[in-house]
Amino acid sequence: MTCTPHPATFRLLDAYVGWDEAPAGSEPGTGGIVGFDDPAGIRLAHRGSLPEGPTRARLLPWFPDPRLAPGCAPRAWYLLVPGERLLLRRGACGGAFTPVWPPALDPGTLREPVSVAARGHRLAVVESDRVLVWRREGAQLAGVIPVRRPRWAAPAPDDEVLVACRGSADLRRFDSAGGFRGVLRTGVRGEIVGLRTGPERTVWLLTDDGTRLGIHRGGPGRPFRTATADELAAALPPSALVSATEDGFCLDEKGPDGPETHCHTWRGLPREPVPPATDAYVTSGSYVTTLVDSGVSRCRWHRVRVDADVPAGTAVRTEIVVTEDGHHEEGDWQAAAPGAGDFLVDQPPGRFLRLRLRLSGDGGATPVVHRIRLDFPRATSADLLPPAFRQDPEADDFTERFLSLFDAAFAELDRAIERYPALLDPAGVPDRVLPWLAGLLGLSFEAGWDALTRRALLAAAPELYRRRGTPWALREAVRIVFGVTPVVDELAADRRWAWLRAALDDPGPGETGRESGRGLGSVRLFGRSASRFRVGGSALGAAPLRAFGDPDGDPLAAHAHRFRVLLPAGSADVRALRRLVERQAPAHTVGTVRTGGAGFVVGSRSAVGVDTAFVPLPPPVLGGGAPLRLNHDGVLRPGPAGPRRGMGLGVVSAVGVHTQVS
Known part of the structure; x- marks a missing residue:
């Protein structure tokens, strides 16, 4: 569809191909930009000694100061005062911090406290050579764990306590009484500066390698891997801690009239609220590439495209210079228009191109540049014009730049058409595209289905539609969604007065996927008196009472168009299963759902493996x-x-x- 005579060559600058940074100090004023190995892109650096981030202030709600630990109640907190060897507690109703042990009952066991941690009603205080563990929120001392150079502790499920020591990336496991349970190898780099436990025995670590803070997740039997702050926020609810400085800390909590901020000193005394700092990032930074080689002498560079997210209060400025021998002056730089992310190269021909990127912000936010694309050599639809239209060099340059506007629009359409088949691949599209793709196929997803289930349904949709309304399609849909294959019991089989199960279960002509076999009661023989109660012919309790329909039509009408889906107990959500069966069942049928667990009676309708239990x-x-x-x-x-x-x-x-x- 494109009008250009041949595809153009391009060069990408990103974390996968490389940003081609110039050597440090080779260009004046460079620096203040980090993230060159981050797939998300480059951005302004954080202030302080850890420019890569995320910042310690952002992670405070999940990894608080070692002197603080949230309690089991929403507003409860523990505060350790190391200088006074004192442990304070604030109750669920808020208010002031008071000692955990009143002076008359203070056990006097704290010697050199370092950090405090809590989980549920268990409390752990780390000292220089041991860890003290209490139950009932400090009312009962459970055990004393002797360990060398402990730094962090975290109570875990199953009455376990994890301990991180200085200079080690491994975790030591103890029970609350001090019994050693083993070592948990983490394999992370840097020093552990935060430790948390979450649901399903998940362990979260915060590490510091000297240049950045890292978040890791793992656990017993699961290797530790790097995680993001968004994953941490999705797995663990944040606490009310919003800031912690040398003067104290602040809690942002819910009050009767809305959010309230309460600030305290490190001795537990109230203090005036302090506005949180907004200068998390440096306000400016720049980055210069090396000489990008086109490999073409006297190359006419064509186009520069910058893919970036620019929040309010921030800006991205791009400058380029083209040279044949690698030498250029400061006045040779071409600056793009403010806010322009796509512009043409207006430079003399040259083999090399150098790019300079300037990022700026207000300190509270940063732009993020994901990638930069450099197109060369210049290829436009002007190359298709007769030579008579290109004799004047100045007019030819204007024509090329003018037609580039239309070529860019056509290129976007070409790219969308080329990528369109990929949007129909359920295994390759992002998770957020799955509902859109399901809408094209007429599928509807439940809110609780994960991405793997949705992708499996989309992949199986053509075959499910082709065989929709058959027992195979219903079993396959239930298997994909709930991970268990059900038994589809067609009740119409009961209306036959004499039949062999083996003959009934054999696949018919043109049918596949139905299993044949013999089951309990392979032969069923009965007469009219067993189908409907008849005076003078049926035994009491041996036939159902029916006051509707023609008795002579019972062999054909009994249980017509009825089926039952049978599953073992606890294998699926019954309400969600009913909704799925209603959507998959043919319109002229009525389906019911039944799960096991209530036992069975010999002689009644039962399915072995669904509601059968062999017990004495x-x-x-x-x-x-x-x-x-x-x-x-x-x-x-x-x-x-x-x-x-x-x-x-x-x-x-x-x-x-x-x-x-x-």
Whole structure:
């Protein structure tokens, strides 16, 4: 569709190909930009000694100051005062910090406290050579864990305590009484400066390698991997801690009239609220590339495209210079228009190009440059014009730049058309595109289905649509969503008055996927008196009472267009399963859902593996609160001496009397 005579060559600058930074100090004024190995892009550096980020202030709600620990109640907090060897606590109703142990009951066990941690009603205080563990929020000392150079502790599930020591990236596992359970190898780089435990025995680590803070997640039996701040926020709810400085800390909590900010000193005394700092980033930074080589002498560079996110209060400025021998002056730089992310190169031909990027902000936000694309050599639809239109060099340059506007628009359309088939691949599109793709196929997703389930449904949609309304399609849909294959029991089989199960289950002509086999009660023979109660012909309790329909039509109308989906107990959400069955069932049928767990009665409709449990029978007792009736619901058992002999084929035997299953 494009009008250009041949595809142009391009060069990418990003974390995958490389940003081609100039050597440090080679260009004046460079610096203040980080993230050259981050796939998200480059950005302004953070202030302080850790320019790469995320900042310590941002992670305070999940990894608080070592002197602070949130309690089990929403507004409860513990505060450690190392200089006074004192542990304070604030209750669930807020207010002031008070000692955990009143002076009259203070055990006086704290010597050199370092940090404090809490989980539920357990409390752990780390000292220079040991870890003290309390239960009942400090009312009962559970144990003393001797360990060398401890720094952090975190109570974990199963009455376990994890301890991180100085100079080590491994975690030591103890029980609350001090018993050693082993070492948890993390394999992370840097020093552990934060430790948290989460649901499903997940362990979260905050590390400092000297240049950046890193977040890692793992646990027993699971390797530790790098995580993002967004993953941390999704897995653990943040605490109310919003700031911590040398003068104190502040908590942003919910009050009766809305959010309230309460600030305290490190001794637990109230203080005036301090506005949080907004200068998390440096206000300016620049980056210069090396000489990007086109490999073409006297190359006419064509276009520069900058893919960036620019929040309010920030800016991105791009400058380029083209040279043939690598030498240029300060006045040779071409600056793009403010805010322009796509512009043409207006420079003399040259083999090399150098790019300079300037980022600026207000300190509270930063622009993020994801990638930069350099197109060369210049290729436009003007190359398709007759030579008579290109004799004047100045007019030819204007024509090329003018037609480049239209070429750029056509190129965007070409790119969308080229990528369109990829949008129909459920295995390759992002998770946020899955609902859109499902809308094209007429599928609807439940809110609780994960991305893997949605992708599997989309991949199976063509075959599910082709065989929709068949037992196979219903079983396959349930298997994909809930991970278990159900039993689809078609009740219409019960209306036959004489049938063989093996013959019924055999696949019919043109049908596949139905399993054949013999089950309990492979032959069923009965007459009219068993289908509907008839006076003078049916035994009491042996036939259902029906006051509708023609009795002569029972062989055809009984259970017509009815089916039942059977699943083991606890294998699926029953309400979600009912909704799925309603959407997958043909319009003229009625489906019901049944899960096991309530037992079964021999002689009634039962499915082995769904509501069957083989357990010993209770001893029969005559009389009592639940008396049994002989010849109805009782099974005679052998005497105390045990059965005299087993059951033999060809011998008269009674199941439950002479039978022993072994």
